[in-house]
Every structure is written in C-alpha cells, then in structure tokens.
Amino acid sequence: MSASVVVLVWELSIPGCRSLKAKRTVLRSLTDRMKNRFNLSVAETDFQDVHDRAQITAALVTSDGRQAESLSDRIDGFVAEDGRFVVSSFHRERI
Numbered sequence: 896m897s898a899s900v901v902v903l904v905w906e907l908s909i910p911g912c913r914s915l916k917a918k919r920t921v922l923r924s925l926t927d928r929m930k931n932r933f934n935l936s937v938a939e940t941d942f943q944d945v946h947d948r949a950q951i952t953a954a955l956v957t958s959d960g961r962q963a964e965s966l967s968d969r970i971d972g973f974v975a976e977d978g979r980f981v982v983s984s985f986h987r988e989r990i
Contacts, residue, residue, distance in 0.1 A: 899963035900990040903953045903970060904940070907980040912947045921979050922949055929953060933970055949980075963989065 912918050926937045933955065941950035953970065957963040967987055975982050 899957050899960045901955050901957075901963045901967050902988045902990060903955075903967060904986045904988075905951050905971075905974055905982055906941075906984040907949045907951065908983050909947045909949060909980045915944070915946050918946050918949060922951065925974070925977060925979075926951065929970065929973065932973065933966065935970070960989070 909918055909921060912921070922939055926939070929935065929937045933953075935953050935955040937951060937953040939949055940952040942948045951974075955963065955966060955970070957966065971985060971987070974985075
C-alpha cells in the first residue's frame with residue numbers, strides 16, 4: 896500500500912481588510928479550524944505583507960488515493976464556505 900500526498904493551494908482576497916493584524920486574525924482562525932477538523936498541515940505561503948490578499952497551502956497524506964481526493968474536495972468546500980474572504984484561485988496537486 897502506498898501513501899497519497901496531496902498539496903492544496905488557495906489564493907484568497909480579503910475585502911475590507913485594512914491591516915495585517917486583521918488579516919492574521921482571519922487566517923489564524925481558518926488555519927486552526929482546518930488543522931483541527933481535517934488533521935493536516937497548513938500555512939500562509941505568500942503575500943505575507945499584503946493586507947487584503949493571502950495564499951494558504953495545505954498538505955495531507957492518506958493511505959488511499961480515492962480517500963485523498965474525497966478529503967481534498969471536503970477541505971476545498973470548507974474553505975470556500977467561509978464568508979470572510981473570496982477564493983480567487985485554487986490548485987490541487989497529487990504527489
């Protein structure tokens with residue numbers, strides 16, 4: 896049995912966000928909830944000095960490719976449902 900590794904990348908627009916502190920509050924809430932709910936690694940990976948834009952990247956490892964795809968879809972839906980930002984792009988890569 897081989898492991899499946901999936902990398903998920905979202906670019907987010909955070910309308911109305913006027914400070915890096917406010918941005919960090921939104922992102923910390925999102926990434927903490929993702930970690931707790933889906934048991935994955937997630938971090939802000941780009942646009943750290945831009946107050947109304949962010950990129951977050953998550954990595955997950957499963958023992959089954961179908962499970963990885965299903966979980967990836969659930970995680971993407973979870974991010975898309977959060978009303979504090981707009982997902983401007985999403986990329987999924989299976990390694």
